[in-house]
Amino acid sequence: xxxxxxxxxxxxxxxxxxxxxxxxxxxxxxxxxxxxxxxxxxxxxxxxxxxxxxxxxxxxxxxxxxxxxxxxxxxxxxxxxx
Numbered sequence: 271x272x273x274x275x276x277x278x279x280x281x282x283x284x285x286x287x288x289x290x291x292x293x294x295x296x297x298x299x300x301x302x303x304x305x306x307x308x309x310x311x312x313x314x315x316x317x318x319x320x321x322x323x324x325x326x327x328x329x330x331x332x333x334x335x336x337x338x339x340x341x342x343x344x345x346x347x348x349x350x351x352x
Contacts, residue, residue: 271289271291271292271293271299271331271332271333271334272289272290272291272292272293272299272302272303272306272329272330272331272332273287273288273289273290273329273330273332274287274288274290274303274306274327274328274329274330275287275288275327275328275329276325276326276327276328277322277326277327277328278325278326279326290302290306290329292334296331296333299331300331302329303321303329303330303331304321306321306323306327306329307321307322307323307324307325307327307329308323308324308325308327
């Protein structure tokens, strides 16, 4: 799952975090992150799976299982759960 927010749009307000897709592989998720970043990364934080694009988009990958999630996942956590 790829989630993220635009840091420029929320400079003086809470971030509005969105889910941008669910992918079968980690590689597909990373390609989506690159697309969201405008294809130009300012700081790829590989150890946390977090990417910061020069367009202000911050996104990260979260591994999830298919089906119900109970309890729900706090998507603000950026640790790698793969």
